[in-house]
Amino acid sequence: MxxxxxxxxxxxxxxxxxxxxxxxxxxxxxxxxxxxxxxRKPDSIARTWALIITAFIFYIPANILPVTYTSSIGMVQPDTIMSGVIYFIHSGSWPIALIIFIASVFVPLLKLIILIVLLLSVQLRWKWRPVDRTRLYHLTEAVGRWSMLDIFVITILVALVHMGALANIAAGLGALFFAMVVVITMLAAESFDSRLIWDNIENTDD
Structure with missing residues (x-):
């Protein structure tokens, strides 16, 4: 029945x-x-695609432009997300490097890829494993906010490290683009209606 x-x-x-x-x-x-x-959420697919494309555009400068500028005794050192990861690797702080890489590079990109797969599965009317796709969506929605970890660290450093000519840390333009990527991907996940996954199954059964 x-x-x-x-x-x-x-x-x-x-x-x-x-x-x-x-x-x-x-x-x-x-x-x-x-x-x-x-x-169903109005224009869910179109809005999600628009947000994903925007996030991909911002993802490039977020990883190319410096996220911090560290000045010490007259010398200024710009650092991108990956240069920070490489620095912690060379200094032997592998756990910190791994956390930054996963939270700031891997998770945002993976979330965008997963949302693209989900959108394609709806548009192409896939019947393949709807339960797993629904779980994958809710997992993506839950972990997306943790990508802000890098921004929180930068905010704390900028607030704490103010020693005049001795040492100073300022946020770079890359941090702004990265924050925009995180926020936009969160909005993309929110705009996607996971019930569309099941609509294809139910329409077939009718």
Missing amino acids: QSTTAKQAGLASCHRCHLLSKLSSNKSICPRCRAVIHS
Whole structure:
């Protein structure tokens, strides 16, 4: 016996308070919080693609431009994310280098790739392992915020290291681009509607 989904029953969950309500032919309003109710997030695929492309564009300067400028006794040393990773490797601090590389380089890029795969799976109407794809999406959504670790470290260093001519740390333009990449990928994950993965399965079964 096949169960009836909320969409098939003409019901939808409010995006704000998650109340399950009946959809009308006109614009539906949540009776509890008065938010507009949609069966699926409007223009989910188009918005997610636009955000992913924007994040990829910003990802390049985020890794090329310096994220910090360290000045000490009249000398200024610019550092990118990868130069910081290489520095910690050469100094023997492998755990720190690994954390920075995973949080600042690997995770943002992996998250973008996963979102692209999910978008393609919806557009190409894949029936392959919808449960695993849904879990992968929620995992991607959960770990994305940890990419801000590098920005938090830079913020702390800039706030703490102010010794005039002896030592000073300032944030570079790369840090701004990196923060934008993290925020945009978080918005991309939020704009993607994982229920579209299951729509392909249910439409086939009808």
